[in-house]
Amino acid sequence: RIRGLKPADFNASVMRQGGTILGTTNTRNPFRYPVPGGETRDRSEELIAIIKGLKIDALIGIGGDGSFEIMSRLATQGNLNFVGIPKTIDNDLDMTDFSVGFDTAVAVATEALDRLQPTAASHDRVMILEVMGRDAGHIALSAGIAGGVDVILIPEIPYTVENIAKKINAVKAGGRNFALMIVSEAVKTPEGNKRQVVYQGGEKRYGGIGEFLGPKIAEATGSETRVTVLGHVQRGGAPTYNDRLLASGLGVKAVELVNEGKFGRMVAWRHNEVTDVAIEDAIRQCRVVSMDSSLVHTARALGISFGD
Template sequence: MGKRIGLLTSGGDCAGLNAVIRAVVRRAHHGYDFDVVGIRKGTHGLLARPVEVEELKPEHDDTALLRLGGTVLGTTNKGDPFAFPMPDGSLKDRSEEIVEGFHALDLDALIGVGGDGSLKILSRLALQGGIPFVGIPKTIDNDVARTERAVGYTTAVATATEALDRLQPTAASHDRVMVLELMGRDAGHIAIAAGVAGGADVVLIPEITWTLPTVARHVKDLRVAGRNFALVVAAEAAQPAGVDSDVIQAAGGVGHWLAVELGRVTGAETRVTVLGHVQRGGVPNAEDRLLGSALGVHAVDLVAQGRTGRMVAWWNREVIDVPLEEVVAVPSVVDPHGPLVRTARGLGICLGDTL
């Protein structure tokens, strides 16, 4: 008798999630004759009564799904089930309700697609409820440990790089300093990659301590050398040394604060672009489609083999799987001495520090 697999997407959306859904459905049906039950709105679908689910059939997974951004199952990045916000303002542990929702579906295993935070929650729920669970990493921030890439990251980098391609000519036309703020709640992977690929002059990430005077000096040096514009990239979590976070927040974020302060210190005309959720949406690029497909297939294979409690990953040009406890222990941030940082420094990109 074939197995019944539950599938959900959790946390913020990104490009490539539907490629994962398609791969899971196709591998389950064509490879093992398994049924796949799609759980809507992440863990919120398991909280609802009745639970919010839909049977995912092969006829629903044509190639159009591969090209579609977002997630057809819906998702949520709010409401930690272990401290769920209630209407009266209190917090309630609703984790057991989710476990009950899973078991009510008579499922043999759960495949969850999530980022660093979502995988921690799903792993904890699986341990509590005895749920055979396989995780698939997705996040534009690329901060999931034990995988070189997560689904959604390369499309986000491509989008950020395109933004720099568009900002450069207008910066040069108007003699301006353009500040581009990118997502990166805890890690600067998008900023450093897009900054190198998009020819930025300054890249600021949370992993490297930076100061306004260092950045201003670099912008001034560019002008002395004959350049009439500059491109500055900042991850949203790139906090300047010696500046209180409340000041940054009051300014509307690091991008707005930096644009104002650079204008004040250097005398340059500045503009700021906060790319925001544009980095999440849109058509997934080929790399995210490939990665999502490969990880989705391997996740179903693990369920078929009874090898749960693991996350599928991409490592050294291969699909592997690793224990979940190793994944949720610590996030993956930019190595200040790693290849991308060395490349940036080698290209003369200012990282805002004194090196």
């Protein structure tokens, strides 16, 4: 479906909304478009023909690595002009310090921890919050620090249940009757196995590590343990002011690149300023948590355990 847009469509309410106003989707890859019978078909040439038929001068793609890989292939195959804006709550696009949506997701996860703390204290419990993040632990790390947890588990740092129990028991020995823990969905079991949920059609997604760890931590600590999976709540709601500022700055830069005829670029926020980088550099590798990052150092200095 094709929809024309006018400046009036972007009134003051748009920046207060989550999700998309365009009706776009990240589940319809034109190179593997789903058709009846569970099979896929390459419809990329059809899409390129539509774009050229509409005489579109340039495409501004908004999304993560999957979206940009598709856009990059379409641009190369169809000789299309393309500029990208990073938008992923996982914050795992390389060459940008922040992607649109990440700050809001961290705010939601932090609020969840704020709400879990009173019930943890009231019932002498260990509360485990499982958050999104795919293969990177940025959400769990940032929300864990902001939410004052005792244990942060991220896929970048191996852990043992014994070390988690050691931290929780130390907390209890210090006179506190509860503990908070946050775990990223992509964290593997101590044996190195992924916890995934298989959906209809065979699609696999991360999920279940919190429920896997809950009983083991309860047994190792003797503490009643509860697990909360935050899920898609992280993807909705009004964006934070940081996300609004970031999206505004990146959007302006994207339009400037189009006007200057600079394509094959992704706008980025690096070193506290808006810039642009080659799209190939942004999607070459997943941006994971660095062990040398200031946030990892901060968490350890605050006494937060990574279970290692």
